[in-house]
Amino acid sequence: MGNHTVSHPRSRNFPFSRENALEDYTLERLEEELVQANEALEMVTGRRPTSFAYPCGQRFVGRGRAIRSYVPLVAEHFLVGRGFLDETPNDPLQCDMAQVSGVAADGMDFEQLRMSLASALEGGKWLVLVVHDVASELRPQAITTDALEEVCRHVSRRPELWTDTVSAVGSHLLQERGG
Secondary structure, three states, X not given: OOEOOOOOOEOOOOHHHXXXXXXXXXXXXXXXXXXXXXXXXXXXXXXXXXEXXXXXXXXXXOOHHHOEEOHHHHHHHOOEEEOOOOOOOEOOXXXXXXXXXXXXXXXXXXXXXXXXXXXXXXXXXXXXXXXXXEEOOOOOOOEEHHHHHHHHHHHHOOOOOOOOOHHHHHHHHHHHHOO
């Protein structure tokens, strides 16, 4: 289980987020949310989260000349920070663990996902698929139960594919890199 903030702040560009917009946040306010969410998750699960998922993949607070990246906060509090709507899988030897690329898998069928998996494997990349929900029918912010089951069957038959949590893969890669 990873941290995703307490209130899921995102850009004011989302009309439903205007009362909780990242443009109105400071680094201090966001850090308070990260710590509060960590404490709540640890209380419920007995474990402190080691991964963070950027809400909507957004990594900045403030606006204009006062805009600030909160990637350094994620690097301070977590082993891995996972993005969203990124364009490419990760180079496992080069990627910044505080901002690992997350590739959207919402709304994709098995064939699209299989092609993404094959491409990542061919390039020696770490593919982090991001979905919001699992549903019986195809929806914009969900993967279908059938597609997810097919992906699971596909990767289970391919010993050269490693599937695990973002934290487990990130931890392994950091060990391999020597730090």
